[in-house]
Amino acid sequence: MPIASAGLLVYRDGAAGAEVLLAHPGGPWWRGRDTAAWSIPKGLPDAGETLEAAALREFREETGLEPPRPQLALRPVRTRSGKVIHCWLGEADLDLRGFRSSPFEMEWPPRSGRRILMPEIDALGYFGEAEALTRIHLGQRPVLREAFDRLSSRSVPPAAGSP
Numbered sequence: 001m002p003i004a005s006a007g008l009l010v011y012r013d014g015a016a017g018a019e020v021l022l023a024h025p026g027g028p029w030w031r032g033r034d035t036a037a038w039s040i041p042k043g044l045p046d047a048g049e050t051l052e053a054a055a056l057r058e059f060r061e062e063t064g065l066e067p068p069r070p071q072l073a074l075r076p077v078r079t080r081s082g083k084v085i086h087c088w089l090g091e092a093d094l095d096l097r098g099f100r101s102s103p104f105e106m107e108w109p110p111r112s113g114r115r116i117l118m119p120e121i122d123a124l125g126y127f128g129e130a131e132a133l134t135r136i137h138l139g140q141r142p143v144l145r146e147a148f149d150r151l152s153s154r155s156v157p158p159a160a161g162s163p
Contacts, residue, residue, distance in 0.1 A: 007042025064100035068092035079139030
C-alpha cells in the first residue's frame with residue numbers, strides 16, 4: 001500500500017495573478033538549494049486521522065500559522081518514490097512574519113552519531129506560477145499545474161465569507 005501524504009496549498013491573488021505559498025525544507029541537506037527544493041506544506045496522517053485533517057494539522061505544525069479552510073481537493077499525485085500526495089487548495093493572504101516551524105531531530109553529519117535539532121521549514125514564500133514551478137520538488141509539479149489551471153479558470157469555489 002503506498003504511503004499517503006496530505007497537504008494544503010495556500011494561494012492568494014497577487015499583482016500579476018495567483019500566487020501559491022511554498023515551504024523550503026530545513027536542515028543542512030537543503031541549505032543553499034533553491035531550484036526543485038521547495039514543497040507544499042504536507043505530511044503523513046496520524047492513525048485514524050482523515051487526510052484533510054492531516055493536511056490542516058501539518059500546515060499548522062510546519063508553519064505555525066492558522067490554515068484557511070480547504071476549498072477544493074486536487075487530484076492525488078503519485079511521486080517516483082511511490083508516495084501519493086493528497087492536496088487541497090485554500091485561499092489566504094497570510095502574514096508570514098508569524099512563521100515558526102516545529103523542529104525535528106536528525107543525525108548530522110550522516111553516520112556521525114551526533115544529533116542536531118533543525119526546523120522542518122526554514123523559509124516560506126508566495127510565488128507566481130513560473131517561479132513556483134521552478135522552485136517546487138519535481139514530483140509536486142503536477143499539483144501546482146492543476147492548481148494554477150483551476151485558479152486561472154476560477155474553477156475554485158469561493159472561500160467562506162467571500163461575496
